[in-house]
Amino acid sequence: MPLKQLAPGEMTDDDLRDWCSVLNDMTAADMPAEPRWRTDSLREYLTATLPEDRRHLFLDRDADGDLVGHAALILFGGEQAGTGVVEMSTRPSARGKGVGTRLLRAVAECAKAGGCRTLSVEVIATTPAVGFYDRHGFARSTVEQRHLLRWAEIDWEKIEHAAGRLAAGYRLEYHAGGVPDRLMDSYADVKANLRSAPGNVAFVPEWRGSAYAPGLRDSFQTLASRGMRSHIAVAVSEPYGNVVGLTELVVSAQRPTRADQYDTVVAPAHRSYGLAMTMKARLLTELRRAEPQLVDVQTWTLDTADDVRWINGELGFVHDVDWYDYEADVDKLLARLTRPA
Structure with a gap:
């Protein structure tokens, strides 16, 4: 044929x-x-x-x-x-x-x-x-x-501790399926930092599929339409209530035992406060409740991203294979x- x-x-x-x-x-x-x-x-x-x-x-x-x-x-x-x-x-x-x-x-x-x-x-x-x-x-x-975090090997006491280490002047929020309208503009502003060349942990190039700020609502809707459940943790700066950091994970209906780490970004003025580590740890604790069927989480980092690998290593991610x-x-x-x- x-x-x-x-x-x-x-x-x-x-x-x-x-x-x-x-x-x-x-x-x-x-x-x-x-x-x-x-x-x-x-x-x-x-x-x-x-x-x-x-x-x-x-x-x-x-x-x-x-x-x-x-x-x-x-x-x-x-x-x-x-x-x-x-x-x-x-x-x-x-x-x-x-x-x-x-x-x-x-x-x-x-x-x-x-x-x-x-x-x-x-x-x-x-x-x-x-x-x-x-x-x-x-x-x-x-x-x-590519690094894998195997669910059965997670040190949950360490993860919970990391999720609670939040610098003064910030709060964390968790959202499933997208982010509310009240946060959308500042969320888009933080995402726009992905257009800059990654030079440190503020830019975590783990996945490039949603690296552009315009059309975020369309992006979330498209993921949902494809059977992909979004899980997001944001760092919000007080007292203004603006998003200054974010991390995203997706679990797809086609492979529900694996979560895919998407972007992790911290706005330039809010680096060096440990927000990337705290957000990623918080999101893992939320996944534990929301997606009990998970077996692992996969993430991708550039081979030059030493700071990113350090964060992932602290959370329990282990390098298993390279992708070209x-x-x-x-x-x-x-x-x-x-x-x-």
Whole structure:
């Protein structure tokens, strides 16, 4: 059967089950300790995007109709227009048969048609995907270290102590699903610090998916629409009631035993008070009550972020694997993919 491009809303129930099956076969082969994907809210996960973004899906089935690989392409709009992110998965039994290359060519052609100039992809350093993207000319742009906090190994007495060590003049608030309107403007102001180059613990580049302040309401709504539960702790400065620090975690319906650490940011004028540590510890105590099914929390840090690793280490996070960020120029990628063998 030919490779098929479709809109997320066109996915059938069989497509969704097959999509999940490929992901889990790949996970079992490459990183067997990782949690498996579920079809819970998978349609919503693949469908919902920010208003200015577009997602395209690609399915590659063999002659018997079995799904052997799939890809998702997100084309960003707004300030990130011209860039896109691709996620590709190939069933291990189908590797070496050109599935990945067919999918990548379809993705590149769609990206070109959509005005995308640069494609990026995240690759786990210990998996065969590294060689695949190297061969296709992707350039490694960033190395990130993933750290895991295993729930069964948490020193809760230490976490509770850290959560209570709050400097005078501040209070902490916890919010599930987003932040209230009274905090939204100052929350957005703090998030805007992510536009600056990270140089210390005030900027914790743990995940870049919500690194832009505009459209925060859309971001929270999109996460909820995708079946992803947001958990947020903020540091509020007294007596004005403004957010001066924040940390975010998300738990998805598709992998509910794992929480993903998103951004942790402290406003420049409020650094050196230990707010990042206190907020992250407080959020863990809230997760203990709100998400009792959790097995672990994952976070990513740049390999140069020594202060961030120190905070995570104090909380119990342990480095387990590196992730590579790869980038490719769309025109050059297409030229390679269409070059005669």
